[in-house]
Amino acid sequence: MRHGKYPFVIGFLFAPVALYVTFVIWPYAQAFQISMTNWRGLSAPQWVGFDNYRRLLDDGAFWKAVQHHGVLLLALPLITIAIALFFAFLLNVGGKSSGGQRQGVWGAKFYRVVFFFPQVLAVAIIAVLFQMVYRPNESGLINGVLMKFGLEPILFLVKPNLALWSIIAVLVWQAVGFYVVLFSAGMASIPGEIYEAAEMDGATKVTLFFRVTLPLLWDTLQVAWVYLGIAAFDAFAIVAVLSVDGGGPDGATTVLAMEIYRNAFVYSKYGYASAMGVALFFLTLTFAALTLRLTKRESVEY
Amino acid sequence: MSITPEHPAALDRRTVLRRAAAVGMLATPAIGLLGACATSGSDGDNEQVAGGTKSEKNPLGVKEDAAIEVVIFNGGYGEKYATDVHEPLYKKAFPKAEVKHQATQAVSTVLQPRFASGNPPEFVNNSGEKLMDFGALVADGQLQDLTELWDAPSVDDPSKKVRDTVVPGTIEAGSFNGKPFVLYYVSTVFGIWYSAKLFKDNGWAPAKNWDEFITLLTAIKAKGITPYGYAGANAAYYQWNVILTHAAKIGGTDVLKNIDNLEDGAWQQDAVKQAATAWAEVGAKFSDKSFEGLKHTDVQLRQNQYKVALYPSGDWLEGEQKKDTPAGFDYQLMPVPSMSASDKLPATALRATAGEGYFVSAKSKNPKGGLEYMRQMLSTAGAKGFTEVVKAPTVVTAGSEGFSFPPGVASSQAALKAAGQDVFNLYFDGWYKELDTEARTATNELMFGRINADAFVERIQKRADAIKKDSSVTKFKR
Numbered sequence: 001m002r003h004g005k006y007p008f009v010i011g012f013l014f015a016p017v018a019l020y021v022t023f024v025i026w027p028y029a030q031a032f033q034i035s036m037t038n039w040r041g042l043s044a045p046q047w048v049g050f051d052n053y054r055r056l057l058d059d060g061a062f063w064k065a066v067q068h069h070g071v072l073l074l075a076l077p078l079i080t081i082a083i084a085l086f087f088a089f090l091l092n093v094g095g096k097s098s099g100g101q102r103q104g105v106w107g108a109k110f111y112r113v114v115f116f117f118p119q120v121l122a123v124a125i126i127a128v129l130f131q132m133v134y135r136p137n138e139s140g141l142i143n144g145v146l147m148k149f150g151l152e153p154i155l156f157l158v159k160p161n162l163a164l165w166s167i168i169a170v171l172v173w174q175a176v177g178f179y180v181v182l183f184s185a186g187m188a189s190i191p192g193e194i195y196e197a198a199e200m201d202g203a204t205k206v207t208l209f210f211r212v213t214l215p216l217l218w219d220t221l222q223v224a225w226v227y228l229g230i231a232a233f234d235a236f237a238i239v240a241v242l243s244v245d246g247g248g249p250d251g252a253t254t255v256l257a258m259e260i261y262r263n264a265f266v267y268s269k270y271g272y273a274s275a276m277g278v279a280l281f282f283l284t285l286t287f288a289a290l291t292l293r294l295t296k297r298e299s300v301e302y
Numbered sequence: 303m304s305i306t307p308e309h310p311a312a313l314d315r316r317t318v319l320r321r322a323a324a325v326g327m328l329a330t331p332a333i334g335l336l337g338a339c340a341t342s343g344s345d346g347d348n349e350q351v352a353g354g355t356k357s358e359k360n361p362l363g364v365k366e367d368a369a370i371e372v373v374i375f376n377g378g379y380g381e382k383y384a385t386d387v388h389e390p391l392y393k394k395a396f397p398k399a400e401v402k403h404q405a406t407q408a409v410s411t412v413l414q415p416r417f418a419s420g421n422p423p424e425f426v427n428n429s430g431e432k433l434m435d436f437g438a439l440v441a442d443g444q445l446q447d448l449t450e451l452w453d454a455p456s457v458d459d460p461s462k463k464v465r466d467t468v469v470p471g472t473i474e475a476g477s478f479n480g481k482p483f484v485l486y487y488v489s490t491v492f493g494i495w496y497s498a499k500l501f502k503d504n505g506w507a508p509a510k511n512w513d514e515f516i517t518l519l520t521a522i523k524a525k526g527i528t529p530y531g532y533a534g535a536n537a538a539y540y541q542w543n544v545i546l547t548h549a550a551k552i553g554g555t556d557v558l559k560n561i562d563n564l565e566d567g568a569w570q571q572d573a574v575k576q577a578a579t580a581w582a583e584v585g586a587k588f589s590d591k592s593f594e595g596l597k598h599t600d601v602q603l604r605q606n607q608y609k610v611a612l613y614p615s616g617d618w619l620e621g622e623q624k625k626d627t628p629a630g631f632d633y634q635l636m637p638v639p640s641m642s643a644s645d646k647l648p649a650t651a652l653r654a655t656a657g658e659g660y661f662v663s664a665k666s667k668n669p670k671g672g673l674e675y676m677r678q679m680l681s682t683a684g685a686k687g688f689t690e691v692v693k694a695p696t697v698v699t700a701g702s703e704g705f706s707f708p709p710g711v712a713s714s715q716a717a718l719k720a721a722g723q724d725v726f727n728l729y730f731d732g733w734y735k736e737l738d739t740e741a742r743t744a745t746n747e748l749m750f751g752r753i754n755a756d757a758f759v760e761r762i763q764k765r766a767d768a769i770k771k772d773s774s775v776t777k778f779k780r
Binding site: 038040048134135136137153155156157158160244245246248249250251262266267268269271 | 596742750
C-alpha cells in the first residue's frame with residue numbers, strides 16, 4: 001500500500017489545487033505582472049517597470065487611504081473586541097450561578113440571537129440602512145430625533161473629522177455579533193470548576209473576567225484580532241456605498257480598495273490599480289505575520 | 303464623447319460592467335488569446351458593394367438594391383422608432399433595398415464577434431449597459447467618417463446641408479480629435495430648474511443676471527425655502543457644470559475649450575475664478591449644508607416637495623422625477639444667469655449636448671447605405687417620428703417643432719431656441735475621468751465652504767497638469 005500513497009494523494013489533491021491555482025494564485029501573479037505595465041484595459045499593455053510604484057509614493061489619495069487603514073487597524077479590533085468580550089461575558093457567565101453552573105444574564109438566549117442579526121445582513125444592505133440612520137436631515141433616524149428636540153442636525157458623513165468615525169461605528173456594529181458568538185463558544189469551553197474555585201476564593205465578577213476568562217480565551221482573542229485586522233484592510237463595501245462622493249468628503253474616508261476601484265474602473269488605469277493592490281497585499285500579509293508573532297504566548301492548558 | 307442623459311448611478315454601473323468585462327478578459331488567459339486572434343481577423347475579406355449613381359434624391363450615391371442591416375439597442379427608447387419610422391423612411395427612398403432589422407439589449411455581446419470576423423452590420427445604435435467602447439472602435443478604424451453625411455444636402459431642403467439642420471454642437475459631440483464618427487441623436491439641455499407653480503404662487507420670476515439672481519435667492523430664503531441646492535454625495539458634477547457654464551458666459555466658450563485641451567492655467571482663467579467666487583457665495587448663503595450628504599434623488603424629491611426652489615440638472619430631470627412630481631408642479635428651465643453686462647456671451651447662452659450614439663461601420667458591406675440611413679433619421683419626418691414615439695427631442699431643430707412636450711422639456715427646447723448659436727458644450731469629464739473626480743471633490747469643498755475660489759481653481763489645475771504630464775493617458779483635442 002505504502003508505495004501507492006503519493007499517486008493516491010496527488011490524485012485527490014489535483015482538482016482542488018488546480019482550482020486554487022487558476023482562481024487564486026494565477027490572478028495574484030497576474031496582478032503583480034499588470035502592476036508593472038501601463039495597461040488601460042483596451043490595447044496591449046506596455047511594460048513600465050516600477051513606474052507605477054514610484055507614482056504611488058507621491059499619490060496623496062494613496063497615503064490618505066493608508067493612514068485610514070492605520071486608524072482602522074487600531075480602532076476596529078480594539079473597540080469590537082472590547083464590546084464583544086463584554087457582551088459575551090454577560091451572556092455566558094455574567095449572571096447568577098445555579099446548581100454550580102454559571103449562567104448568563106436574564107434573557108441571554110434572546111440577546112444572543114439579536115446580537116447576531118447584523119451578521120446575517122449583506123454588507124450593502126447594512127450600508128444602505130446606515131444611510132437612513134445617518135441621513136443629515138429630518139428624515140434621518142438620529143437627526144430626525146435631534147431635530148424634533150430643536151437641536152442642530154449632526155452631519156455624520158459630511159464633517160471631515162467625523163466621517164471616518166461614523167464609518168468605523170458601522171463596521172463595529174456589524175462585526176460585534178460574530179465575535180460575541182465566537183467568544184461565547186470560547187467561554188463555554190472553559191471548565192465551570194475554575195470559576196467555582198475562583199468564586200470560593202472570593203473573586204468578584206471583574207476579577208473573574210480578568211483573571212480567569214481573559215487568559216483562558218487568549219487563543220480565540222488572537223484569532224479575532226487577526227480577522228478584524230484583515231477586515232480593517234477591506235471596508236470597501238461600506239465606504240463605497242455609505243460615504244459621500246466615494247470615500248469623501250475630499251478623501252476623508254477613503255480606503256485602499258476604494259482607490260483601487262476608482263483607478264481601475266473609473267480611470268481605466270488597471271496597471272496603477274494593480275500596483276495599489278500589490279501594496280495592499282503586502283500590507284495585509286505583514287500585518288497578519290506581525291500579529292501572529294507578537295501575540296504568540298504560552299496558551300494555558302486545561 | 304458626450305454626457306449621456308442618464309442619472310449617474312446608471313452611467314457608473316454601465317462603465318463598471320463594461321470595464322469589469324475587460325478585466326475578466328485579461329484574467330482568463332484562454333479568452334484573452336481568443337480575443338487576440340479575433341482582432342487579427344478584422345481585416346477580413348468583406349467585399350463592399352459598388353456605389354450607385356449620385357442624384358438629387360441620392361446624394362451619397364447609395365446602391366439602390368443593396369441590403370442594409372440595422373442594429374438597435376432595445377433599451378429606454380425601445381426599437382419601435384426604428385421599425386415604425388426610420389426603416390420605412392429608408393424603404394420609401396430605396397424600395398428595392400432590403401432593410402434587415404435586429405434589436406438587442408447587449409450590443410457588444412451580439413456585435414463583438416461580427417466586428418472581429420470582419421462582417422459588421424451597416425448601422426449600429428451603440429448604447430446601453432453593454433455598449434462597445436467608442437474610443438476603441440475609432441482607434442481600430444471600425445467607424446465610418448461621417449463628414450460626407452454632414453456635408454450632404456438634407457432630405458427636406460436640398461439647398462441646406464445636413465450639418466445645418468441640427469443643433470449646434472451635435473457634430474462636435476460625436477467627434478474624436480476633430481473627426482466626426484458618431485451621431486448623437488437625442489438633444490440634452492442643461493440649466494437650473496424650478497417649479498412654475500411655486501414661482502407663480504410667490505410672484506417670483508427667473509433671473510437673467512447675477513443681481514436679479516441674488517435678489518431672487520434672498521426672496522426665496524425669506525420664504526423659508528432652501529433657495530438653491532445640489533446633491534453632494536453623488537452628483538457634484540451637476541454643480542461644476544453650472545460653475546463652468548457660468549465661466550463660459552463670462553469669458554466666452556474658449557474658456558471651456560482651454561479646459562478641455564488641458565491648456566496651461568486653463569482652470570485659473572479669470573472667468574473660472576469669478577464664477578467660482580460667485581457660486582461659493584450661493585453655497586454659503588443660500589444652500590443647505592446637509593445636502594452634501596444627500597443623493598441626487600433626495601434633493602430632487604425635496605424640490606418636488608417645494609422645499610428646494612432651484613436645482614441644476616439636464617432636461618432628463620422631468621422624466622426622471624415623473625412619479626414624484628406633484629400635479630401642477632410644472633418644471634421650467636432657467637439658463638445659468640449671466641454675471642454682468644461685460645459678459646462675452648448673452649444671458650440666453652447655455653450648455654447643450656446630444657446623447658444616444660449611432661454609428662456606421664466602415665468595414666461593413668454597404669457603408670453608404672448606413673450613411674443614407676442616418677440622413678433619413680436626420681430628416682424632419684425621421685426626427686418628428688422619433689419624438690412622437692419616445693417623447694424625447696432630437697438634435698434636428700425642425701423635428702421638435704409643433705410637438706407638445708411636457709412643460710419642462712418644452713421650456714428647455716424654448717431656451718435652446720432662444721440661445722440660437724450661443725450653445726456650447728464641454729468634454730473633459732468624458733475624456734479625463736480623473737479630472738472629473740477632482741472637479742467634483744473640489745466643487746463640494748468650494749460649495750460647502752471648506753475652500754475658497756482660489757484654492758478651488760488651484761487644486762483642479764494641479765490635477766489637470768498632472769494628467770497632461772501623464773504619458774499613459776490618451777489626450778484629446780477639440
